[in-house]
Amino acid sequence: MSMKPLEFDRLYGELDQVLRAYEGQPADDGADRPSDALLAYMRHTWHTRPWALSVAELQLRAYARNPPGRLRLRLGEFYPVPDVGLAESEIQDWLFRLADHLKQSVESGNVPPTAEPQTHWEWHARFPELAQLLGGWFSQDMPDEFTDHDAAMRDYSATTDAQLVARVVGELHELLTLGLEEADYALAVAELGMEVDPPAPYSPSGWLAKVADGLGGFRAEYGPPAAGTQ
Known part of the structure; x- marks a missing residue:
């Protein structure tokens, strides 16, 4: 049985927003440099829903620590990470990198300056x-x-x-x-x-x-x- 909307949003709603930002964009986040997709998400979210950044960081980290097994995926009880061009073995470390970038941005107060949208997701979000x-x-x-x-x-x-x-x-x-x-x-x-x-x-x-x-x-x-x- 698939998750009900309220339960899905509580566990994965903001994680889903982050990963949607990678549509058509490479998941090439480095340890010291977020990708264009993550920068687009942070730029838009800082200026519209700044509180959601900490929610995204929490949901990304929780998902990375407890990835779903095949049974729960088949039952629809977990969020299936979309194809971002990474091997399955790389997904967990990548999710932790995203969470680390968000945490660093929030704790430092490093707000990306306003700019024209840079990705398809950002155009539609803005x-x-x-x-x-x-x-x-x-x-x-x-x-x-x-x-x-x-x-x-x-x-x-x-x-x-x-x-x-x-x-x-x-x-x-x-x-x-x-x-x-x-x-x-x-x-x-x-x-x-x-x-x-x-x-x-x-x-x-x-x-x-x-x-x-x-x-x-x-x-x-x-x-x-x-x-x-x-």
Whole structure:
């Protein structure tokens, strides 16, 4: 029987977040140098959920000390470490290295400075709602579903909760504030799931700014005046 969500989160929830950061990235953490994947996890987590770093360190160390046997894996009672390109005999030492890097970062207060995302995981962790917009409405199927980009945006605005739209606007402004080169903005929207080009004559950043402006206008709903008011 597979683990229930609450039990899974208590034992492996943050460990899972760390290991997801290695998607498409090498697990080349050294004793004195964390990998790009772990740096991405630490950078994002320090600036959004700093308390979770100690939880991750604890869960990594506990898992490394008590790896699951084949029976418990088959029953789904343990977290199966995804393939990170290491031999099975290397996994335990690697997990301890990750825990050591997290512990050192927390105890020293060494907070990675803010920077543009460096990995696929970090792009999605930092801009989750924008990834929903670009990946859901601007995939390669967009030309078959909508007449143009504006039609896709009207559909998004009409079918998405206003609070989520507001979050997208904030994430768009945050992304534009990074001040990237245009080629890097093209890479950013691709990482976030956009599979079609921006409409002519817009550059990627110009189109993102247009979208932010279009979604950012607050539309008040006017009803009849309250009793006793003019």
